[in-house]
Amino acid sequence: xxxxxxxxxxxxxxxxxxxxxxxxxxxxxxxxxxxxxxxxxxxxxxxxxxxxxxxxxxxxxxxxxxxxxxxxxxxxxxxxxxxxxxxxxxxxxxxxxxxxxxxxxxxxxxxxxxxxxxxxxxxxxxxxxxxxxxxxxxxxxxxxxxxxxxxxxxxxxxxxxxxxxxxxxxxxxxxxxxxxxxxxxxxxxxxxxxxxxxxxxxxxxxxxxxxxxxxxxxxxxxxxxxxxxxxxxxxxxxxxxxxxxxxxxxxxxxxxxxxxxxxxxxxxxxxxxxxxxxxxxxxxxxxxxxxxxxxxxx
Amino acid sequence: xxxxxxxxxxxxxxxxxxxxxxxxxxxxxxxxxxxxxxxxxxxxxxxxxxxxxxxxxxxxxxxxxxxxxxxxxxxxxxxxxxxxxxxxxxxxxxxxxxxxxxxxxxxxxxxxxxxxxxxxxxxxxxxxxxxxxxxxxxxxxxxxxxxxxxxxxxxxxxxxxxxxxxxxxxxxxxxxxxxxxxxxxxxxxxxxxxxxxxxxxxxxxxxxxxxxxxxxxxxxxxxxxxxxxxxxxxxxxxxxxxxxxxxxxxxxxxxxxxxxxxxxxxxxxxxxxxxxxxxxxxxxxxxxxxxxxxxxxxxxxxxxxxxxxxxxxxxxxxxxxxxxxxxxxxxxxxxxxxxxxxxxxxxxxxxxxxxxxxxxxxxxxxxxxxxxxxxxxxxxxxxxxxxxxxxx
Numbered sequence: 001x002x003x004x005x006x007x008x009x010x011x012x013x014x015x016x017x018x019x020x021x022x023x024x025x026x027x028x029x030x031x032x033x034x035x036x037x038x039x040x041x042x043x044x045x046x047x048x049x050x051x052x053x054x055x056x057x058x059x060x061x062x063x064x065x066x067x068x069x070x071x072x073x074x075x076x077x078x079x080x081x082x083x084x085x086x087x088x089x090x091x092x093x094x095x096x097x098x099x100x101x102x103x104x105x106x107x108x109x110x111x112x113x114x115x116x117x118x119x120x121x122x123x124x125x126x127x128x129x130x131x132x133x134x135x136x137x138x139x140x141x142x143x144x145x146x147x148x149x150x151x152x153x154x155x156x157x158x159x160x161x162x163x164x165x166x167x168x169x170x171x172x173x174x175x176x177x178x179x180x181x182x183x184x185x186x187x188x189x190x191x192x193x194x195x196x197x198x199x200x201x202x203x204x205x206x207x208x209x210x211x212x213x214x215x216x217x218x219x220x221x222x223x224x225x226x227x228x229x230x231x232x233x234x235x236x237x238x239x240x241x242x243x244x245x246x247x248x249x250x251x252x253x254x255x256x257x258x259x260x261x262x263x264x265x266x267x268x269x270x271x272x273x274x275x276x277x278x279x280x281x282x283x284x285x286x287x288x289x290x291x292x293x294x295x296x297x298x
Numbered sequence: 299x300x301x302x303x304x305x306x307x308x309x310x311x312x313x314x315x316x317x318x319x320x321x322x323x324x325x326x327x328x329x330x331x332x333x334x335x336x337x338x339x340x341x342x343x344x345x346x347x348x349x350x351x352x353x354x355x356x357x358x359x360x361x362x363x364x365x366x367x368x369x370x371x372x373x374x375x376x377x378x379x380x381x382x383x384x385x386x387x388x389x390x391x392x393x394x395x396x397x398x399x400x401x402x403x404x405x406x407x408x409x410x411x412x413x414x415x416x417x418x419x420x421x422x423x424x425x426x427x428x429x430x431x432x433x434x435x436x437x438x439x440x441x442x443x444x445x446x447x448x449x450x451x452x453x454x455x456x457x458x459x460x461x462x463x464x465x466x467x468x469x470x471x472x473x474x475x476x477x478x479x480x481x482x483x484x485x486x487x488x489x490x491x492x493x494x495x496x497x498x499x500x501x502x503x504x505x506x507x508x509x510x511x512x513x514x515x516x517x518x519x520x521x522x523x524x525x526x527x528x529x530x531x532x533x534x535x536x537x538x539x540x541x542x543x544x545x546x547x548x549x550x551x552x553x554x555x556x557x558x559x560x561x562x563x564x565x566x567x568x569x570x571x572x573x574x575x576x577x578x579x580x581x582x583x584x585x586x587x588x589x590x591x592x593x594x595x596x597x598x599x600x601x602x603x604x605x606x607x608x609x610x611x612x613x614x615x616x617x618x619x620x621x622x623x624x625x626x627x628x629x630x631x632x633x634x635x636x637x638x639x640x641x642x643x644x645x646x647x648x649x650x651x652x653x654x655x656x657x658x659x660x661x662x663x664x665x666x667x668x669x670x671x672x673x674x675x676x677x678x679x680x681x682x683x684x685x686x687x688x689x690x
Contacts, residue, residue: 090665091665093665101662104655220590227458229454268468271461272462272465275459279458
């Protein structure tokens, strides 16, 4: 029982980083109808800047994290202005390919900066464990859950309550109508990218806190966010939180128990479990758990 | 009492009427013919002839014939993706998965049993069509699911196939040889090895030339079949579904069946492509077709149809040539460009990265500037000269 709870908490920890990444995807998708394939590269750069600010600049860890988030917000807003703004009005597939190109460029940049080293982000948690109601859990997992949920809640409240958040939701609903109401749609695009970049930096930091540290190849962990956003529904922030947690837990459970109970699925099945779940759920709900069904007319 | 004959014999159009009017059609069948203009007949024949004699030219090195063979095989896969994505409008990122299924089926059916893997040691005339059929069966099984979702959901769902595929390719050792993969089957037809130096009528022929010619024949057959499918009732149903699926359904096009057929046929082409690819690859591993490499392979096939021309068969072939040969050209050019070098040479960009950037840039450029691809550029040139000296 205790082992099961430990596995569940580890799953929730991993899942909340997926949720964080997925929320970034969803915010950009809602604002601009583009799936941002550059997100993984933004995540890696975020981890890099956290490490840079902690070790080379000497900031305390929380300040370094915030500084890295601001840096990535600026970088991704600039990316939007330079690479994506000219694509407004072009086919969405072309815009998605542009983000793929941005991914390649940023990824090469990350390779230049990080090289073949493994960087650590200098987190205060390390591998320490803590007693939670008599169960030993990794501090890092709790940190992942708490920090991600706070960040997502802040974004959610910002979108729901603030004036700018209202403008962003208006843009997501209908760009032309928002424009007619005096919303600066271009600025909303930039802001969406900035928020998404900051969240990517945060998730990069959280993924980098694990014992392994960060190499450029960790970027591909972020591909897990794709089944997460599909499972939750492309345009639902709430959906991506639930889906992220579901997939994190499912992955962690498979890793712990599949060799005992389902040996025929083979080793490392946990890597593909997100895709299997996504396909199964799409059979029943073609727009994900919380996605808006597309209403269309002929 | 006999029923009136519905088929009337068309009187032959007198040559006098046709002279100087190459596009005068006096019946529907002629208008819909595969090669319906004299120019098409002439150029298709000439290109085919050129493709046939190419490996016998003195300047054709074995490496380049090998590259061209890969072009032909990619063209088959590209036509397959074009049927489902170009004609039927269902964006698929899972093409690499079906190519992989074809490749491993071929390796199992045609290969010899190894340490962990089995093998049936069949001849190529059995394993080539069977690999296509196996891929088709899996395609048909996946299709009803894929038919439920659209757009980006479909793209990412099919991307999931690539990752699931990698897992299956790795774990099912009996078929795939597991992590290290397995060697390619021998392409033997009736005791004649198609990938071995042979003496034919006293002439010494390289294995590359034999295999090239074989792939050319397969491509021509499959291209003709695809072209024929595209102008049939099914092909028109594909186009209707692509243009507006709800409208198509309202007008009586069975949506599910059309999408399933598109996926099935496309998977068959992918399977054959994968089976043929095993020979130039030599050793096939799960890393060739699954996971990240699989995603890149799928993107390459998308590049084939987007750069070549969406919903055209000849465009798929042009696109395949472009996509396969561009990296080779970049490799050669990299010797003359200072900041580009090979893997590990310490240059600013590796050849691999330059390829990635070029592909991305080209796909975006074509999508924005000429969505009809290279085929569209050709149409522009043709229409310019058709209307010449007028500008429209």
